[in-house]
Amino acid sequence: MKKVIIIALGLGLAFNLSAQRFITKTGHIYFSSDAPLEKIEAHNRQVNAALDSRTGDFIFKVLMKSFAFEKALMQEHFNENYVESDLYPNAIFVGKISNMDAVDFEKAGTYPVTVMGDMNMHGKSQKIEEDGVLVVGKDGIQATSTFNLAIADYDISIPGAVAGKIADEIQIHVDVSLKPLNK
Amino acid sequence: MKKYKKILGIALVAFIMVVAYVWFFVYNKPHRNIEKAKADYELSAEVAYHTFHSGDPVQAKEYQGKVIQLTGQASHIESGDSLMVLVFVFEEGMFGDEGIRCSFLPKYNQQLASLDLSKEIIVKGYCAGYNETDVIMEQCSLAGPQ
Incomplete structure (x- = not known):
């Protein structure tokens, strides 16, 4: 966790030197679990995200207690038993666009991108590489992605009694609208 | 038989x-009705922010996951996709303004649109915690006369 914070602070310095930084604090991330016995979906609409258009550095900060579930009991189990949000309040992704040459931030358009980096959740860090789409417009950048995460990779164990209700892999949907930060 | x-x-x-x-x-x-729930803690927005940002981590953990009522002068309101967020700003950081971000129940959208930000306001909501830049409040409502 400390390593991620140091990287994040390092990114902060990099961002300070950069010409163009795009941010949002109202990003939308939701996840869905499609298990044989139950479909679960939870939404978080106060996600922090920042993109440096010069270096391709990308960072996401997601407060786990901000995920809203349809059922109160699921939300309770998610926070208390699975992600232990009192102990590990945030999930943090720190990464980089690996195909920066394919994106022209000066020209409006839709650009498929690949983002590589470290996902830290539940005190466990994993390297991930996922595809997404950047839509560059005159007011900012829309970034979207859908990918899967295996919950076992983050030391999240599901008790046998509810195993049929929670999928081994959850689908993550990212939709953030980044605006230029003019400071 | x-x-x-x-x-x-x-x-x-x-x-x-x-x-x-x-x-x-x-x-x-x-779900717990945050709007009707009695606040577990009542304090100024500034004290709440500094408790999370640089203050007492034990006390900050006490606020996390609780219903808290904040008093203070908000800086601005952000809106988009039917979500309205009232923001108390106390610092500048890598993500821009840093402070307390209160996302409101949709029924308050109209009231927020005409809110006089020059006056002190009272906000009640569920404190989701601190994301290392902001204190996040969810399901907020305006408490008391504005």
Whole structure:
């Protein structure tokens, strides 16, 4: 966790030197679990995200207690038993666009991108590489992605009694609208 | 035989009642009504922010996951996708303004649109915690006269 914070602070310095930084604090991330016995979906609409258009550095900060579930009991189990949000309040992704040459931030358009980096959740860090789409417009950048995460990779164990209700892999949907930060 | 039937009938009714109780009050229990809940803590927005940002981590953990009521002068309101966020700003950081971000219940959208930000306001909501830049409040409502 400390390593991620140091990287994040390092990114902060990099961002300070950069010409163009795009941010949002109202990003939308939701996840869905499609298990044989139950479909679960939870939404978080106060996600922090920042993109440096010069270096391709990308960072996401997601407060786990901000995920809203349809059922109160699921939300309770998610926070208390699975992600232990009192102990590990945030999930943090720190990464980089690996195909920066394919994106022209000066020209409006839709650009498929690949983002590589470290996902830290539940005190466990994993390297991930996922595809997404950047839509560059005159007011900012829309970034979207859908990918899967295996919950076992983050030391999240599901008790046998509810195993049929929670999928081994959850689908993550990212939709953030980044605006230029003019400071 | 009649006695057994009676016992079986009572057992069946008891079983149905237990299943109904678990279904309605455990499995499908409603979310806590934050708007109507009594605040666990009442404090100024500035004190709340500094408790998370640089203050007492033990106290900050106390606020996390609780209903808290904040008093202070908000800086601005952000809106988009039917979500309105009232922002108290106290610092500048890598993500721009840093402070307390209160996302409101949609029923308050109209009231927020005409809110006089030059006056002190009272906000009540669920404190989701601190994301290393901002304190995040969810399901907020305006508490008391504005």
